[in-house]
Amino acid sequence: MIEQVKEHVKGLLASGKIAGFLGLRNDAGVVTPFLFKQEEQLDSSFSLGETESQGTMRYPMAKLALHLIQNCDDDSTYGVLVRGCDERALNELKRWNQLGNPDRIVQVGVACTLGLAEEHECRKPFPDEFVAGEKVDPQTNNSVQQVLAKDLDSRLAFWSAEFDRCIKCYGCRNICPVCFCNVCTLEEDALIKTGNIPPENPMFHLTRAVHMAGRCIDCNLCTEACPAEIPLRTLYKRVAEIIADEFSYVTGATGEGKSPLNILGSDPGHTAAND
Amino acid sequence: MKKLIEFYGIDPERLSLKWVSSAEGPRFAKVITEFVDKIREIGPSPLRPKVLMEAVSVEKAS
Amino acid sequence: MKNSAQDDVRVGVFICDCGSNIAGYLEMKELVEFAKTLPNVAFVQENLYTCSEGGINEIKVAIPRENLNRVVVASCTPRTHEPLFMSACEEAGLNPYLFEMANIRDQCSWVHMREREAGTNRAKVQIAMAVAKAAKLRELNRIQLSLSHRAMVIGGGVAGMSAALALANMGYEVDLVEKRDRLGGILNDLNMILPTHEPPDKLVNNLVGRLQDHPKVAIHTGAVVTKTEGYVGNYVATIQHNDTENKIKCGAVIVAIGAQPLKPEGLYNYDGNKVITHIELESKLKLGDVQAKNISIIQCVGSRSKERTYCSRICCMTAVKNAILFKEASPDTKITIFYRDMQMYGVENEELFRKSKRLGVRYVTYDPDRPPRFDGESVSVYHLRMGRDMIVPTDLLVLSTPLVAQDDASEISTMLKVPINENGFFLEGHVKLKPLDFATDGVYLCGNARFPSTIREAISQGLGAASRAAGVLSKEALFTSGIVADINPDTCCGCLGCVAVCPYGAINFIENRGVCQVNKVLCKGCGGCAATCPSGSARLDGFSNQQIYAQIEQAMAV
Numbered sequence: 001m002i003e004q005v006k007e008h009v010k011g012l013l014a015s016g017k018i019a020g021f022l023g024l025r026n027d028a029g030v031v032t033p034f035l036f037k038q039e040e041q042l043d044s045s046f047s048l049g050e051t052e053s054q055g056t057m058r059y060p061m062a063k064l065a066l067h068l069i070q071n072c073d074d075d076s077t078y079g080v081l082v083r084g085c086d087e088r089a090l091n092e093l094k095r096w097n098q099l100g101n102p103d104r105i106v107q108v109g110v111a112c113t114l115g116l117a118e119e120h121e122c123r124k125p126f127p128d129e130f131v132a133g134e135k136v137d138p139q140t141n142n143s144v145q146q147v148l149a150k151d152l153d154s155r156l157a158f159w160s161a162e163f164d165r166c167i168k169c170y171g172c173r174n175i176c177p178v179c180f181c182n183v184c185t186l187e188e189d190a191l192i193k194t195g196n197i198p199p200e201n202p203m204f205h206l207t208r209a210v211h212m213a214g215r216c217i218d219c220n221l222c223t224e225a226c227p228a229e230i231p232l233r234t235l236y237k238r239v240a241e242i243i244a245d246e247f248s249y250v251t252g253a254t255g256e257g258k259s260p261l262n263i264l265g266s267d268p269g270h271t272a273a274n275d
Numbered sequence: 276m277k278k279l280i281e282f283y284g285i286d287p288e289r290l291s292l293k294w295v296s297s298a299e300g301p302r303f304a305k306v307i308t309e310f311v312d313k314i315r316e317i318g319p320s321p322l323r324p325k326v327l328m329e330a331v332s333v334e335k336a337s
Numbered sequence: 338m339k340n341s342a343q344d345d346v347r348v349g350v351f352i353c354d355c356g357s358n359i360a361g362y363l364e365m366k367e368l369v370e371f372a373k374t375l376p377n378v379a380f381v382q383e384n385l386y387t388c389s390e391g392g393i394n395e396i397k398v399a400i401p402r403e404n405l406n407r408v409v410v411a412s413c414t415p416r417t418h419e420p421l422f423m424s425a426c427e428e429a430g431l432n433p434y435l436f437e438m439a440n441i442r443d444q445c446s447w448v449h450m451r452e453r454e455a456g457t458n459r460a461k462v463q464i465a466m467a468v469a470k471a472a473k474l475r476e477l478n479r480i481q482l483s484l485s486h487r488a489m490v491i492g493g494g495v496a497g498m499s500a501a502l503a504l505a506n507m508g509y510e511v512d513l514v515e516k517r518d519r520l521g522g523i524l525n526d527l528n529m530i531l532p533t534h535e536p537p538d539k540l541v542n543n544l545v546g547r548l549q550d551h552p553k554v555a556i557h558t559g560a561v562v563t564k565t566e567g568y569v570g571n572y573v574a575t576i577q578h579n580d581t582e583n584k585i586k587c588g589a590v591i592v593a594i595g596a597q598p599l600k601p602e603g604l605y606n607y608d609g610n611k612v613i614t615h616i617e618l619e620s621k622l623k624l625g626d627v628q629a630k631n632i633s634i635i636q637c638v639g640s641r642s643k644e645r646t647y648c649s650r651i652c653c654m655t656a657v658k659n660a661i662l663f664k665e666a667s668p669d670t671k672i673t674i675f676y677r678d679m680q681m682y683g684v685e686n687e688e689l690f691r692k693s694k695r696l697g698v699r700y701v702t703y704d705p706d707r708p709p710r711f712d713g714e715s716v717s718v719y720h721l722r723m724g725r726d727m728i729v730p731t732d733l734l735v736l737s738t739p740l741v742a743q744d745d746a747s748e749i750s751t752m753l754k755v756p757i758n759e760n761g762f763f764l765e766g767h768v769k770l771k772p773l774d775f776a777t778d779g780v781y782l783c784g785n786a787r788f789p790s791t792i793r794e795a796i797s798q799g800l801g802a803a804s805r806a807a808g809v810l811s812k813e814a815l816f817t818s819g820i821v822a823d824i825n826p827d828t829c830c831g832c833l834g835c836v837a838v839c840p841y842g843a844i845n846f847i848e849n850r851g852v853c854q855v856n857k858v859l860c861k862g863c864g865g866c867a868a869t870c871p872s873g874s875a876r877l878d879g880f881s882n883q884q885i886y887a888q889i890e891q892a893m894a895v
Contacts, residue, residue, distance in 0.1 A: 096832045100851065147282060156284025156321055181872035182828040188873060190886040202283055202322070209279060211871055235282070242278045261834030261869055304448070 002048050004132040005081075009046075009108060010039045012079050018106050019076035022065055024049045024057070031057040033064050035078075048081075048110060056116070060177035060221055062089030065105055066098055079106045085120075085219035087127035088252025089177035092217050096259045098180050111135055120220040128254070141218070143234040144241065159235075163205050165228040166198040172222040172232050173208065178215040185211065205235065212236040214243045214260035217252035286317060346472045347379035349405035350464065351396060353387035353412035355442050362446040364457045368411070371461045377472045379403055387412050393425045400429035407471040411439040411464050434477035434819045434879055439467035462892055469887040477819030477878050480857055484570030485588040486810045488803075489514065491562055491749065494522020495792055496784025497593030498544040499799030500806075505553040507803070509810050512585050513548065514557045514576055516745075520545050522595050523785070528622040530792060531658045532685055536623075540792070557583075561745075565590065565752055568858045569779025570815045589779050589806035592763055593799065594749060596740035596785035599639045605711045605736060612711065612734045615655050622662070629670070629733030632663060633716045635709055636676040640739035642705075647760055649739030650789045653680045656737050657693050664696035673699040673729050675709045675718055701727065740789040754842045755780050762788050773802045776861070777841060781805045820862040820879040826852045829874040835866035 012018045013036075025034035026047035036042050049057040065080045072078075082090065087107060094102050109126070111133030117125035121141035126133065147155055173179050173186060185207055186192055192204055199205075216236035223233040243249050249260045277287035291310050295303045350372045354360035365383055372381045380403040384392040387410055399405060408431065410422050415438045423433035441460040449456030486509055490501045493515030501513040519525065521541040530537050548554050560578040567573050572590060576583045598616040601607045609617060615634070621627050634656045640649045653676070660672045679700070681690040694700070702721055703709055709718035711734055720727040742761025750757045755775040756764040763782050766774040773782055783798035784790060790798065809815070824835070824844070829852040836844045836853060843859035844866060846852075853875075855866070866875040873882065 096830075097846075098830065098832070144282075150284075152281070152284050152286060153321070154284070155282065159283050180830050180832075182830055183872050183874065185871070185873055188882070190883050206279065206283060210276070238282045239279060245278075258837070259832060259834060261832070262837040 001132040002046065005048065005108065005110060006042050006046055008131040009036070009042060009079060012106065012108070013037075013039055017077065018079040019074075021079040021081070021108070022061065022068055023047075023079075023081040023108075024059065026050075033059050033061070035068070058083075058221060058224070060089065060175055060219075061086040062093060062177040063179070065090065066093055066180060069099060069104055075101070075104065077104045077106060079108050082107045082109055082127050083112050084122060084124040084126050085217060085221075086177070088124070088217035089219065091252050091254050092178050092215060093180065095255075095257055096178075096180065096215070120224075122220070123218060141220075141233070141237065143231060144238045147234060147238070159205075160201060162230045163201045164198050166204065166230060167228055168197050168199045168204070169227060171225040171227065172230075175221045175225040176212075177219060177221065178212075178217060205230075205232075209235050209239050213239050214247075214249055214251060216240045285321065288313060288317060289320065346377040346407060347403065347405050348375075348377045348407040348409055348468050348471050349380040349396070349399050349403060350375075350378055350382070350409045350411065350468065351387050351392070351399075352381065352383045352464070353392070353410065353442075354383065354385050355413060355446075356386065359412070359442050359446045362450050362453060362456055363441065363460050364453065367457055368441075368460055368464065372411075372464055372468070375465055375468045377407070378468060380405060388418055388421060393421070396422070396425045397429040400426065400431055406431065406435060407474060408436045409439065409464070409467045409471050410436070411441045411460070411467065413442040414440050432476040432478075435471070435474050437467045437471040437474065439463040465891040465894075466888040469891045470884045473881070473884045473887050474879070479816040479819050482570055482815040482817070482858060484809070484812065484815050485572070485586045486510070487512070487585070487587045488589045488591065488806050488810060489562070489572070489574055489585065489587040490591045490593055492522065492593035492595055492784070492786065493517075493520040493556070493558065494593060494595045494784060494795070495524055495540065495544070496595070496786075496790075496795040496799040496802075497522070497591065498541075498548060499796045500591050500593060500783055500803040501554060502544060502548055502551070503800050503803035504807060504810070505548070505551045507807050507811075508553070509807065510553050510555070512555045512557060512574075512576070512587065514560050514562055516559070516561050518559045520548070520556065520558065523597075523616070524792070526616055526620050526623075528619040529658070529662060531654075531661075531689065537792075562749070562752070568856070569777075569809060570812075571858075572779065589781065589809050590753060591781045591783065591802045591806055592749065592753065592755070592786050593782075593784045593802070594743050594746065594786045596762070596789060597743055599645075599738040599741045601639050601736050601738050604638055605635065605709075605734060606713065607736060611713075611732070612736065615652060615659065615735050615737045618659060618735050619655075622659070627663075627733065631671045631730050632660075632673075632733045632735065633709075633711075633729055633731040634660065634672070634674045634735040634737060635716070636674065636679075636737045637705070638736040638738050641677065645739060645741070645760060647739070647788075648680065649737075650680065651791055652737035652739065654686055654689070654791065656735075657681065657686075657689050657698075659735070660698040661689065661693050661696060664693070664698060668697070671699075672697075673701055673716070673731075675701050675703050675716065677703065677705060701729075740785055743786070746786070753777070753780050755782075762786065773798060773805050779806075779809055817858050817860075818862055820877065821857045821860040822855045822862065822864065822866050822875055822877050823857075824853050824855055824866070824870075825874045825876075826850065826854070828872055829853055829870075830872055832871065834869045834871065835875050838865045838869045840865065 009021045021036040023036055024031050024047045025045040027045060031047050031049055061080055061082055068078055093099050109130030111126035111130045114136040117136050117139050121139045123138050126135050193200055218237050220233050223231055226232060240251050243260055247260050277290050280290060281287040293306050295306060352368050369381050369383050372378055380399055386392050408426050419438055423436050426436045427433040441463055445456045445460040488504050488509050489512045490497045491514050493513055498520060501511045504511045524537040524541050527537045548556060557576055557578060560576050562574050563577045564575040565572055570588045572587050574585050598614050606612055636652055656674055663670045663672055681687050703718050704721055707719040709716050715728050715730045717726050717728045746757055746761045755777055758764045763786050765772050765782055766776045781802040783802035784795040831851040831853060833846060836846055841859050841861050843856045844853050847854050862877060864877040864880055867877045
């Protein structure tokens, strides 16, 4: 299946449709993101992120694509390797007006294996269009329901114990494909006091959760990246659910819509806040 | 916000967001008085350090 | 001018007794002593009235003498007094934005009149908050703008004409834009004006004549405003007349587009012939085209209903007026008015109402749940007092329908970025404090566009709106407030959240740089953008996060 992707990308490069392909390469056993510009590079080191099996090594390809688009000097078009989660992230970035001209990104889709989908309990383990892999069943993640099953005091004790392990490495933010701000509220001294580990509970994590509203596309990269194994995904997943309930805004969906900040601005009659 | 803090384990009644115009003095007083009364009824915040420490130690022990 | 960026912040605190308004209910000596203990406070003074000439002078003297670089006044409401104290600072050479106010009268002594200790403690907190914020204040500058001294009035009815003429008489050039081919608006359709007993044509012709002869007035009939750009003092409007477009510059805009009578399609077999609206009756009367002997008038047709909850205000007076005219012309005519409540406000109208009764006009009240019915020959209605149906033979049925918003009201609202209410009438800045202004500077409002009004009300509103507009036009230059938002272009991600939230349309997305930018002239300093911005790139000068956090810290600490 890696060959199918390679051939597809080679075709894109050869036709001049894309100036480069943002994918992954295996460099002596280390899988890292790489911008392929020549067909030969694909032959020597192209990877689908396999260490044990396909995709085990995941990177926030949407975020990397955003940086590439924003920082390259010309307005070339680039190919990007996307899974289901990456596609949702790109959709979301587009709705937050981050991608400029979205036509500059050509998605090269790959469907994930069942094993990977199960591991991350992925709600849609394939992009809308893909050149390799097979559609496997969507998986469900019940972590939100598990927390909701607890009473208030148990929830507080649960989260406090989790947050207490935080070493404030910002890994959750740095890996997040939809964290696009140039300056981060989590680094504002006046709001989150510096010099505390764990960071002030619950200010640090709830602040980040609020900023995930209308953004989190449930890719599970944060939880995967967290060295303290805090189930951050559960928190942000709940935030996404709240926004979906209140504003009928589904993160990661395709379409021309705008971010939920625009829902508040354009409809003064909305009274959810007046409660 | 109410739903978020509820998920975190804080009584959502501890948060209130109301629009009160500067022309609505009596309503403002009413809203604040009611909220203060409600908070008195609910009692001290579980986020106060002492209360929280106890809860966490119980969770860690369990 | 002192350098306020220096680290040694010296705050002067002036605590006002407000006669006994504050001193009568709070421990002033305690407040003074408390203020002295606060960080950065270099000087504290109690005044009998800080806003009096003496009090103001004390601020002006203390600033250089005590080397103060921040001033806090703990007194009354900034709404009325902040500008005064700010200018005192300015006159003493201090940037006026290095001033902060604590409202210990309205918010402490008045509301805690019977709680001396609690009120005093609260005043302490508020003074501490003001001082903490003052210490973090930075110099801000107002922007000076040139302006056009020309005005544009949209709508050539009686309100718009009155406004235009008043402005012209004050010496300002005026463009009066009317979409119809002649000036006069709804007055052209009316028969007679009470209480003057004059045909409206006389009023219209008089106004039109004076406008036409006025060298300062440019009348554009059969023309519409298709576009406006700019802001207070500097609007550019595009006026379309047939196929030609004209751009004019103006400093202020008056909205006087009027309203239109509701056509009650489907109600009471309305046909415009035997069943007509009261405005159609006026037109018929004008032509002398009414022969009916049994006339019924039904009030509140299509208004005060689920669909249109409002009262149109003018229909009761109109019905009474026309009933009197009929009776005076031919006492045999039988006239019955079916009503819910008669609104004849003011002594004159009340007298008209009585006169109509003396002349024999019959009034029958009806229950909105059991409205009158018309079968083509007679009106039958459930009589609330008799407890049974009453039948009134009718050969002309007049329906008092409300005035409703013009069809282009929402278009004009969008164009000028001013609000309309759920019924399509324009919404003033404040129902009591700013009745003829919009929240947006430079745009004003009068006549039926605002709400159904009588001719006299429309004229006074026209004159009022002209006066408000002249307040801007008469200035040699405009100054914006220093308290405006700013978006840091280095950190803005261009997510457009602020653009959507700004109620004044003051934020633009700069496509080629991918960032949002505030137009400081349009910005009103509401802070919506600063609260929305996920990255903290939008901030409100004079209300920075640091300043607000400093206040919150004090509120929680004391």
